[in-house]
Structures are given as structure tokens and as C-alpha cells.
Amino acid sequence: MKYKFSFGEQLNMLSPLPMSFLAIVEAGSITGAADALGVAKSAVSQNLKHLEDTLGVKLAIRTTRRFTLTPAGERYYQRCKDIVALSHSARTEMEAYGATPKGPFVITAPHALIAPVVAPALAQMLRRFSSLQPRVIADDARLDLVAGGIDLALTVGDLPDSSLKAQRVGALCDTLCVAPELLETGPSPSAAEFTDWIQQLPYVAHMREPATVTFACDSEIRGDLRFVPNLRGNTVDAVLAMAREGMGVALLPDLAVAEDLAGGRLVRVCSAHNPAPVPIYAVHAYDALVPLSVREAILALRHRLSENGPT
Template sequence: MLSALPLTFVAIVERGSITQAATNLNLAKSAVSQNLKRLEAQLGVKLATRTTRKFNLTPAGERYYARCKEILILSQMASTEMEDFGATPSGPIIITAPHAMIAPVIAPAMKKVMSKFSLLRPTVIADDKRLDLVAGGIDLSITVGPLPDSSLKAQKVGTLRDVLCVCPKLLNSLQGAADTHILEAIQSLPYIAHAREDHVVEHTLLQEHTEKTLRVRFRPTFFSNAIDAMVSFAREGLGVALLPDLAVIDELEKGTLVKVFPDYAVDKEPIYAVHAYDTLPPRSVREIIDAVKAGLKGSPFS
């Protein structure tokens, strides 16, 4: 496996800039830039020319990048082949998934896999962003929503649906509103938005058995970058929030949160298991994918 400096270089090349590589590696931009300088100093060659707008590989950089990719692929193939020869999965494995999926899906899946392969040493990265698997040395990503075109291998493992939720007390404050004005009244409530949402948020909700649609529009009064935090804020009555069904199972069962429009929902989104193995992934990765898929199949929202 490549060391940190070559992996940083691969990330810069594949993301197209130091800034994007820093975002995907969860490092400061200055740290990524310094790593590139250290690598060039170690190798004694210029790998890239960079300006404020462009990052271009030199001929030496192109050759070095190609060799780094070969090493990564060979390393992955070696791990897979040893497991296929009967070796028990062991050692480090890195998985990434959105925050909302850790408790209800990833944790039970890892418990199931670890009971079979106790010598595995997992690292689970909870991140709502899609991280660079190759540059980060990540074995498996569980991700939600349509996938961009790439050379990565993807397998659909389930679906997720966002639910418009609110605490009962806040919803009950609208009891005086006339039925004809209930939509306007709900849209006037405070709204908790994810940091990636805009300052005006629109959602189209679908009533599945009639295919009727309902459009709702909110102006966020509260932003957060973490789903679990949004659940807590909604539970405290700070506003309406659009939350993944997997993240609010307990709250809906307990009644600490309720659906704003029980007969309507946002369209389902696919959940994928994504990896960078060119051929068959290692047995450990396959086992985790199967465990995640089984857990999602057993979800009351599936």
C-alpha cells in the first residue's frame, strides 16, 4: 500500500486541485500542499505545475501517477487473492458512511461481521460527504443517492426515504389554523436545514397510492451539518426538518417526532455499496456489504 505522501498526490490528481483533495482527505489545504512539496523534494523531480486556476502534471508526474495507481490495484488484488485462498479476513479495513446510517445500519452490520472475523480491525469514518476511496485508502463506502460516472464498482443495497418531521408541541401550535390554510401555517414554522441546503428550501412530497403531489416551501431559520444534530434540534421543537427515515425510527415510534404530512413522502433514494476493487473485492468487504444489505432489508422503512 502507498504511504501518505503518494496517496495525497493521487488525491490531488484525481480531484483536480489541492483544494478538492483537501476536502476529500479531511485535511487542511496547507497540509496537502506541503505534502506535495515534500514528495517532490524526496523524488527530486517536479510532478506538477500549479497556478491559482490550474493543476497540470509534468511528464514525470504523469508517469508517477500511473505507477501509484498500479500499486494500489496490485495491493487490492493481493488482499483479495489471499482471502480467496482461504485466509481468514484480518487486519485493517476502512469503511465510510453517512452519519444517519451508523447507528441503525453500520453498527449492527459490523457486529455481525466481527463475530465471524474477530481479527479484523475496522475504521469507520462517519461523513456525509463522498470521500475519495482511492486516495483515502478506503475499502468500502456506503452512500446515498445517484452516483456520478466513475470507475468505481457499485452495488445497490437498499433504499432510504426522507421524512418531513416536527415535534408534536410545535405542530399542535397550529391547531387554530383553518384546514384551508394549514399548508401556509406549516410553511410559516421555523425550519432546520442541512448545511448543504439553500436559504429557500422546496420539497415535493408524493402520495403513493394516488400519485398526488404536495409542494412545500420553507425559509430556514437554523442550519446544521450533521443529521443526528438535526434530529435533536427537531425533537427540542426548534423547527420542521427533512430527515432520513433511518435516523428517526425511534423518535417516530416514541412520538417525540411526528410526520408533518403522514400520507405524503419524498421519493425514495437508492443506497449503494461502493468500492474501488477492479475485480472481486476481498471477502471482508463482501461480508460487510451482505450484512448492510440484510440490515436494510429488515428495516421497517424498506
């Protein structure tokens, strides 16, 4: 079966000696290979001899009428074809990266960011690039991108030093909130005794929160608030569910509690408890050649986050 690449293309894939050998086999003769390569017949013949001397094996039996590969020559020929095919495949793949995002794309993010951020961003991408095949991994843990075959991770908070590449794409503002029924029997938030009273309520913490949590509130509440967590969850969704059921006070991202606050299922305890937004980063393991799907995803995530809060 004739190979589909021109010998000019093969010249860029193989060194001169293997390239001459491949040309001879494809053309069926030294004369045909010389014509295809645009060189003298003596040069092709000499290259074949040098190749056999270098390898220490006989690759072909040559007569005036026939050119027959030895078993070693047949194997070497297949390996040369494999090299050309692999080079062509790699080049085609790189061209695809630079043309339009398509094929599998794996992204991971914390549970709380899937619905308000990741899903809308991917939907926006799919409207433009219908051949993209996204796979979403919801996990509050920071996964190993290389071992997991993950193209992009959306992560919240400061990043450890690593070889990964990170771009800040937005920020989260947290809200200290509680189910309104827990406040029904307590004093008014403006009352002096409210600060002491609310600190006695149960506190629902994320697994990453410390053993004691402290919040500096605005003028509505006098002094700092300190809580010792009574309950914990390993995802924001778990903490939100417990807070929604009136199990305690909780610190939750604005993106996660926006609908509950608007619907009255949760209320803010105070409004200026955490003035510093928490950064959100898009992280990947690619070096110089970043796939277009990753670059487009970062843009889509940044745009989505800019619509929902500070960046």
C-alpha cells in the first residue's frame, strides 16, 4: 500500500538514511526513489549501504530486476512508516488545537461552582463549538490534573507552589447566613445582646474551615463574632443544605446562596463580615502549547464570573 505523504514531507520527518530507504521501498527501486527525491541514483544507493552498515543488518536483496526486503528490512520499513504516521498525526492534532475546539474536554470544579459558573460557561462554548465534548468532574478537592487527564480546574483560594499554570478568573464573596426561623426567638440584630446570643447558635462549617472561626461585622452588630463549629460538611452544597434546614449559622459563597437569600430561605447575619474576596483561579498543566479549548474555557469562565460578582 502506497503511503500518502510526499517524499518532501517525509524529508522533514526522517533523517536522510532512513528517508532514502523508505523512498526505495515505496518506489520499488533505487531509480524510482532517486526520481521521487530529486537526487542522484548513486546517492540513494550509497545512503542505503551506509544505513545497512550503521544498523549492522542486511535490509534488502538487490538485483538488476528486483528489490526484495529481508525480514529485518520489512520490520525496519514498518517502523519508518510508523514514525511518519506518528509525526503526521501529531501535526494534524496540533493544527486542530489551533483551528477550533473539538473533541473531549475535561474540567473539574467545586460542587458550588458547577451550576452558577461552569455549566453556563460550557453552554456558551457549545453554542460556538458544537464538536466539543465536555466532561465535568464536581469535586471540592484539588485533583491531580495530569494523573486524572484533566484539561482545566477551577479552584478557590490561594494556590500552593507548583508547576501548574494559573490565571485568576474571578472572586467569591462569602456571606454569613442563617435560616430565618433560628432568629425568631432571639433579640433584634440591633440589640446589644444579639452578638452574645447568636454566637450560641450551632455553626455549620466546611471541612476546610478552622476549629474556631471569627468574623468582623459592620455597625449593625457590635464586636466580632466567633463560632466553634458543631457540624461539618465536605462540600458547599452539604453545608448549604444543613443551613437551609435551620441546623445552624454558615459561611457560604454569594453565588451559592443568591437564590436562597432572594427567596427568604436564608438571611444575612451581617453584611461586612468578610471584606476581602476569595480569588478563583483557572489552572492547567499545559506548558507552551495551550489547547484552544482550554483558552476558550478560561475566557468563558471569566466572563461568567464577571456577571456574578467581583473579579
